[in-house]
Amino acid sequence: MSEIPMEPGAELPELKITPDRFLTVRYAGASGDFNPIHIDEDFAKQVGLPGRILHGLWTMAQVARAQTEAAGGPHALKALSVQFRGMGVPEAEVTVSSTVRSAQDGIVTVDTVAAQNGVQIIRNAVAELEAG
Amino acid sequence: MPVSTAAVGKSYPPTVYAVGREKIREYALAVGETQPLHLDVEAARAAGYADVVAPPMFCVVYSAAALAPALFDPEVGINFALMVHGGQDFRWGPLVVAGDEITTSLSVRSIAEDGGKGFYVFESVSTNQAGDTVCVGTWTNIVRGV
Numbered sequence: 001m002s003e004i005p006m007e008p009g010a011e012l013p014e015l016k017i018t019p020d021r022f023l024t025v026r027y028a029g030a031s032g033d034f035n036p037i038h039i040d041e042d043f044a045k046q047v048g049l050p051g052r053i054l055h056g057l058w059t060m061a062q063v064a065r066a067q068t069e070a071a072g073g074p075h076a077l078k079a080l081s082v083q084f085r086g087m088g089v090p091e092a093e094v095t096v097s098s099t100v101r102s103a104q105d106g107i108v109t110v111d112t113v114a115a116q117n118g119v120q121i122i123r124n125a126v127a128e129l130e131a132g
Numbered sequence: 133m134p135v136s137t138a139a140v141g142k143s144y145p146p147t148v149y150a151v152g153r154e155k156i157r158e159y160a161l162a163v164g165e166t167q168p169l170h171l172d173v174e175a176a177r178a179a180g181y182a183d184v185v186a187p188p189m190f191c192v193v194y195s196a197a198a199l200a201p202a203l204f205d206p207e208v209g210i211n212f213a214l215m216v217h218g219g220q221d222f223r224w225g226p227l228v229v230a231g232d233e234i235t236t237s238l239s240v241r242s243i244a245e246d247g248g249k250g251f252y253v254f255e256s257v258s259t260n261q262a263g264d265t266v267c268v269g270t271w272t273n274i275v276r277g278v
Contacts, residue, residue, distance in 0.1 A: 010273065015153045017164050021163070027162045027163070029162075030155075031162070032193065033192075056217045056220070057189065057192050057220070058215075061189040062164070064187070065164065065187070068188065073167070074169065074186075074188055076226055078223065078224055079221070079224065080268075081220070081221035082219060083219045084216070084217050084218060085222070127221070131274060
């Protein structure tokens with residue numbers, strides 16, 4: 001049963017999550033991406049970053065989760081495309097906002113972004129949700 | 133130095149990933165999933181699935197091994213020190229559940245240069261043991277200063 005709003009301009013519920021200090025370590029283990037820029041504070045600073053940064057694909061998973069929670073389950077998410085911009089950091093709230101663009105033939109197209117500290121870290125993202 | 137497009141169209145040997153129940157749980161918890169479908173076998177079975185259901189973005193776990201040979205292929209020629217993940221696109225088919233075996237093929241879709249940046253685009257196609265396409269991924273990596 002669809003819980004997805006269909007009207008263009010309608011907003012899906014916002015998703016908010018604050019990655020804790022050790023989230024990037026758990027996600028590295030869960031995903032297999034052990035790039036040291038995500039888990040080693042000293043290494044990250046040596047390569048010019050402010051410190052360890054979030055995995056872009058973790059943030060994309062939050063964008064996906066905002067859709068599946070709004071749509072009532074993982075089956076509804078048929079496609080998701082994102083652009084990564086800037087960088088996310090641990091211990092600051094990430095907010096995913098989603099707005100219906102159109103609905104046609106049982107597919108709801110949603111424009112969505114993820115922001116942290118007032119900056120979009122995922123932008124121009126588009127999700128396709130199966131209604132019903 | 134211009135990018136080399138010699139590897140465009142190249143494909144790599146498929147990889148096979150056996151999806152485990154605890155790996156799905158570990159991944160689901162790491163991305164903040166709370167839905168019982170991803171965590172609780174009985175809830176998943178009650179909903180008609182054979183076992184716990186992988187969140188859609190679990191595709192990064194079962195397709196990662198297929199991507200690695202292309203990222204490290206000298207013919208592709210990515211400079212890792214200057215690489216960022218620019219964009220990502222996934223299109224999903226039937227849901228993946230614990231016990232599935234997922235085969236992923238990877239190919240180089242395009243290599244291009246624009247404004248001093250190299251754009252390396254890979255395509256992954258993942259199928260389950262029944263032959264259903266469960267995920268098609270388009271991976272865009274950007275290398276600065278090519």
